[in-house]
Amino acid sequence: MKMFDLSGKLAVVTGANRGLGLGMAKGLAEAGADIVCISRSGKDEKAREIIEGLGRRFHSIQLDVTELDKIFPTIEQIVRDCGRLDIMVNNAGIISRHPAEEFPLEEWHLVTTVLMDAVFYFCQAAGRQMLKQGKGKIINTASVLSFQGGILCAPYAAAKAAISNLTRALANEWASKGINVNCIAPGYFDTDLIENLKANPERSRALLARIPAGRWGTIDELAGAVVYLASDASNYVHGHTLAVDGGWLSR
Ligand SMILES: NC(=O)c1ccc[n+]([C@@H]2O[C@H](COP(=O)([O-])OP(=O)(O)OC[C@H]3O[C@@H](n4cnc5c(N)ncnc54)[C@H](OP(=O)(O)O)[C@@H]3O)[C@@H](O)[C@H]2O)c1
Secondary structure: OHHHOOOOOEEEEEOOOOHHHHHHHHHHHHOOOEEEEEEOOOOOHHHHHHHHHOOOOEEEEEOOOOOHHHHHHHHHHHHHHHOOOOEEEEOOOOOOOOOHHHOOHHHHHHHHHHHHHHHHHHHHHHHHHHHHHOOEEEEEEOOHHHOOOOOOOHHHHHHHHHHHHHHHHHHHHHHHHOEEEEEEEEOOEOOHHHHHHHHOHHHHHHHHHHOOOOOOEOHHHHHHHHHHHHOHHHOOOOOOEEEEOOOHHHO
C-alpha cells in the first residue's frame, strides 16, 4: 500500500475546519500528510485536535477566500513557512437558494466567487509552486450538480459545472509537468450545507428515495477518494471528475 502513503507531504485544504473539508483533511492526515487549514471563521479547534491527535502538524489560516487578492500571498507564505506544497484541496463552498427569476445578483456573485474565482486563483498559485517542484496534486470539489442543473441553486450548479471543466483545462496544460489536477463530485453528504434540505421532510424523503445507497454520505466517506487522488496511486489520472455519490448519478 506504499503508493497511498503521504508521509512528509504538505496538504492545503480550504474549509478543513468542518464538513467535507474536515473529512478529507482527516483522511490525508491518516495517510501521513501535514495539514494547512484555511477557513473563513478561523474556528478550527476541533480540526486541530483531530489532526494533531493523528500525530500530524496542523497550521491554521483565517482567510475569506472572496478576498481574491490575498490568495497568492497566502500560498506564497505557506511555501515560505513550510518549504513546499504537495497537495491543494479546493473545498470551501457555500450555497444559496432562490428561484432563478429572483436570484439576487450579489448572491450570484458571492457563490460564483467562492466556488469558481477563488478556486482558479488557488489552482494558479499552487500550480506555480508545483511547476517549480515538478510534482503536485490538485483536487477540486465539484458536485453531482456539475452534471445536473439542480433546483433553486442556479449559480451553484453553474459554478460546479465550471469546476469540472476547469479541472480538465488545467490537467491538459499541466499533466506533462508532473501535476495531477482532478476533482471529486460528492453526492448528498450530511453537513451544514444541506441543513435546509434535511429540514424539509418532503424534499428530504424524495432525495433519500432517489439515492441508490438510501442514505446521506458521511464526511469520512470522501477520505478514500481524496487520498487516492493525492497519492502516487493516481499518477496517471488527469482531468477526472470522480463521483462519490451513493450511486446518485447512476440512477
Ligand atoms: N454537503 C454536500 O452534500 C455537498 C455535495 C456536493 C458538493 N459539496 C461541496 O463540498 C464542499 C464542502 O461543503 P460542505 O458540505 O462541507 O459545507 P459546510 O459544512 O457548509 O462547510 C463549508 C466550509 O467552507 C468554508 N467556507 C465557506 N465560505 C468560505 C469563504 N468565503 N472563505 C473561506 N472559507 C469558506 C467554511 O469555513 P467556515 O466554517 O469558517 O465558515 C467551511 O469550512 C463545497 O464546495 C460544497 O459545494 C457538498
